[in-house]
Amino acid sequence: MARLSVNVDHVATVRQARLGVDPDPVSAAFLAELGGASGITVHLREDRRHIQDRDLALLKRTTKGELNLEMAATVEMQKIALEVKPDLVTLVPEKREELTTEGGLEVRTQIDLIKKFINPLSVAGIKVNLFINPDPDSIKAAHKIGADGVELHTGGYANKKGRERELELRRIQDSAVLTKRLKLSVHAGHGLDFGNIREVADIREITEFAIGFSIVARSLYVGMENAVREMKRLIG
Ligand code: PXP
Secondary structure, eight states, X not given: OOEEEEEOHHHHHHHHHHTSSOSOHHHHHHHHHHTTOSEEEEEOOTTOSSOOHHHHXXXXXXXXXXXXXXXXXXXXXXXXXHHHOOSEEEEXXXXXXXXXXXXXXXXXXXHHHHHHHHHHHHHTTOEEEEEEOSOHHXXXXXXXXXXXXXXXXXXXXXXXXXXHHXXXXXXXXXXXXXXXXXXXXXXXXXXXXXXXXXXXXXXXXXXXXXXXXXXXXXXXXXXXXXXXXXXXXXXX
């Protein structure tokens, strides 16, 4: 069964609405792990719109499973990652004006640049995944870069319907097979929810899902532990 890393960014979004201390993403992460999450994901954005440096530092000390830091490939973030040393860094593209991460990282034209960027992280023992669109060229580029794995962008699948969704699912499946063949780890995420997870969870090559918004939203009604348990049941 694939692992589930719960993204608690949007617990911090609510807290930042009033710039106070509640609700605390660190407490939410604790409850997510109680509900069976195998790890916690946070995206420390340049503009600090939700997760703060303090959250990351505390999560490093309190997360029992894998701590995954999503970040842009900037000098500032590289320094923070080297200080905090999460288990995994997932490099994502970042635009200030976007509501959430829009597309995958453009890896095909930046092989040398990304290779150079991830080298100190790898030397420090941090695994590095690249968040990419599910296409063969991006996967081959991730392999050339020497990343530990990829996170396949499932947003296209999540936002489509009918035949288009089926095609997108097939793209993800083919991408997962190719990624595994290249001996990279295969994660997937973005836009996954209680209604669309089943079909992607059937793709055996995917070993981990990063899911945030839908679980945080459901937790408002049923609590974080129950929301995570429910998602795990659907993945299983
Ligand atoms: N994976 C990556 C790389 C992301 O940027 C995000 C959103 O922060 C997620 C997974 C989680 O997406 P969602 O909140 O839609 O579940």
